[in-house]
Amino acid sequence: MTEPQFDPESPPELIVAQWFNASEPLALVKLKGKVVMVVGFQMLCPASQQHALPQAERLARTFNADEVAIVGLHMVFDDHDKMSPSHLEPFLKDEGITIPIGIDQPNGSGIPKTMAAYSIQGTPALLIYDRQGRLRRYYLGAVDDARLAAEIMALCLEPPDAPREVSMAIEQRLASVIAEPEGHHHHDHDGDCCGGHHDHDHEHGPGCKH
DSSP: OOOOOOOTTSOOOOOEEEEESOSSOOOTTTTTTSEEEEEEEOTTOHHIIIIIHHHHHHHHHHSOTTTEEEEEEEOOOSOGGGSSHHHHHHHHHHHTOOSOEEEEOOOTTSOOHHHHHTTOOEESEEEEEOTTSOEEEEEESOOOHHHHHHHHHHHHHSOTTOOHHHHHHHHHHHHHHSOOOTTOTTOOOOSSOBOOOOTTOEEOSOOEEO
16 A cells, blocks of 8 residues: 655644643644744754754744744654653753753654654754745754754745745745755765655755664
8 A cells, every 4th residue: 555645735743752841732733823943853863962952942042932933852763762751851951952842752662653754864853844834844964053044034934824826936035045055965974963865855964864
């Protein structure tokens, strides 16, 4: 039986077992109306620890929380015993992580459920959604602050009910002013990354592959 094709216009909901730094469970459907960035990470992934999480904190301080939601998702696909919730909680406190953090629902000892639903190949991974809940970006590995901030701002400027042609026009304008990193299209990176790729992703710096 053929699996349904991934549809970024109606992406899967986050499947979360537990939340930290959140007064109530979060969900993409609850966050519609905001631009949302989900940071997929593993606490022992060097690029997650050194780049993605500090970056998420910086962006959360940069944007108004009424307009932009920055959320972390702990996607554990190896060393499960070393990255349990009991290990994650003190890690978040020690690292000064204050953004909401969800734990991707485990699936035995394999790939957790949200990670599998999005065919995410490693960490850190960045998923950026527009105000209508459409998945507009998927990055694997480290991405520059300036690029993310520009893309988030462009999505913030779209009307909440922007028709497709308006979104496409903004995408074309954004593409004309932001230079693509040299040779970034669909190639693997070695290093301290944890990942691979999707058919709608951009691969950037180091991370961790599963």
